[in-house]
Amino acid sequence: MLHRIYTLLLILAGVILAPLLFYRYVTTPKYRGTLAQRLGQLHPQLLADAQQRPLIWLHAVSVGEAMAARDLTQHMAQCYPDHLLVVSTVTKTGQQVVQEKMPWVAHHLFLPLDLPLCINGVIRALKPKLCVVMETELWPNFFKALQQINCPIVVINGRLSPGSYRNYRRVRWAMTAFLAPITHMAMQSSMDAQRMREIGGDPNRVSALGNLKYDQALKPPTALEQQQLVQKVGALPPRQWLWMAASTHPGEEQLVLQVFTNLRQRHPELRLILAPRHPERAEPVAALIRAQGLSFTRLSQATPPWQSAILLVDGIGWLTRLYPHCHGVFMGGSLIPRGGQNMLEPSACGVPTLFGPHTFNFKHIAQQLEEAHAALRVADAQRLEQQLEWLLQNPLHRDQMGHAARQVVEANTGALARTLTCIQAIYPPAARAVP
Structure with missing residues (x-):
């Protein structure tokens, strides 16, 4: 009986939502x-x-x-x-x-x-x-x-x-x-x-x-995957001057771009890798970058060397190849109440991770990293900027955080x-x- 009720509710929901579902099917490539x-x-x-x-x-x-x-x-x-x-x-x-x-x-x-x-x-x-x-x-x-x-x-x-x-x-x-x-x-x-x-x-x-x-x-990128990255962007800038905003959601990219603009005024060498959670959102994110007046390169269209201010990741499978080159990684879905995204991959690469207040989907992982002083939780975009500045100014602490992050991952395999x-x-x- 319960399964029949469940099925009837699904059918009813499908009938009510049919126009919306059909529209999404027609207009959304995925x-x-x-x-x-x-x-x-x-x-x-x-x-x-x-x-x-x-x-x-x-x-x-x-x-x-x-x-x-x-x-x-x-x-x-x-x-x-x-x-x-x-x-x-x-x-x-x-x-x-x-x-x-x-x-x-x-x-x-x-x-x-x-x-x-x-x-x-x-x-x-x-x-x-x-x-x-x-x-x-x-x-x-x-x-x-x-x-x-x-x-x-x-x-x-x-x-x-x-x-x-x-x-x-x-x-x-x-x-x-x-x-x-x-x-x-x-x-x-x-x-x-x-x-x-x-x-x-x-x-x-x-x-x-x-x-x-x-x-x-803990599984590292293969030699072929690393070679494919080099073929796209060439030699990446020194780790000191490269940070990433990974798996970002709508409402976060604008905040990230403002933080990056502010930091770049003090550190002209700084560059950003911006990776939306859903690669099909690359065009709306590109529009935000243009509105900010920043130069950018889409990864799918990149040829070495990468010289623009921002590398826009518009495909999947690239983040684990890029994490090791960053001095810090902000994990998206956390400045807005989406529950966060997986912060283990940058941690396994020995990179300090930052995330916002909303990490309920990864509560246990976030807690472990914080307790080990291997990650930084920020309340808002202003605090994100301050913590990224601190990581830039304190390479020794940054390396200690990265080492601690790697240890947390290794201890839980x-x-x-x-x-x-x-x-x-x-x-x-x-x-x-x-x-």
Whole structure:
């Protein structure tokens, strides 16, 4: 009954929002070309391959989750060599990560809408033997369809933000039923595990195994990736005179540009790398830069040497190559109430990280970095400017912060091995299921 009510509410919401959804599909490039798969249509080659080999399905909603799952998928491909490894995402940027960073993955697909008409046929056609879901993507009809074919479901790297926790607790009576099909829930921290139990997760199926993003952050760029960066921008300026605003959101770029303008008046050598969270926003951000009267170069169009004041990153997969060259990195989504973005990657590169007051999506990580004096929290743009000035003026303290940041990341690795052990216990590699 609960699943029927949920499905009816989804349909009702879809009907009400249909004009808006259609407009976004037509006008927004990242949604185009995905509708057929979201409605349950599968590529013929995927269907043919699924008839020949047992299939493992991993779901990662977007870029961050896909990047965190990269090493895990590689290990899974090695542990289950006779299985077909398929990864689904919701976004095109997530698809791009899968296609560019995971050559061992056999197929990518966009997750179908969580409606029985869309998802049930896909599950029956693919017959997955194991489903692994990154973080806390809870899709009741998806999980129910998997349960009906006795497919184990493992949620890994799970987390519950304070807002999600409060909302789910209000409907605990429903969450208990929706979580029941999940075989195991491996959460990032003991707090996340406790929250999962309190919203209805079976205590015997919940554990805290750590955060995969610590392990992934320590993976350095390959020699080829570094060479590609040099081919784009040439030799970068000295670390003293380069900072980055990474994964910024609307409302933050204007603040960042004003801070940069003020700092550049005192430090003409200073340059900025500006990377919007969503690369498709590059043109609106470019308009802001022009309005500020600053010179800039789009990374996609760059040729060495880079000489403009700002490098505008308009693609994915570049940040980990750029972080090591910066004297400081401001992580976006934190000056506005978006919950912040992953600050582990610059920390793993030994670079001091700055972030605003809103880091609820990365509360535990931010707290660890602050306690280790490896990051700086700023209340507003004015304080951001002051702290960046301090980092410029104090290279010794800057290096000490960077070293401390690297140590925090190194001290918290190990989730990858624990997660793989958990998955293997539920679906042993020796299993040779008939497709």
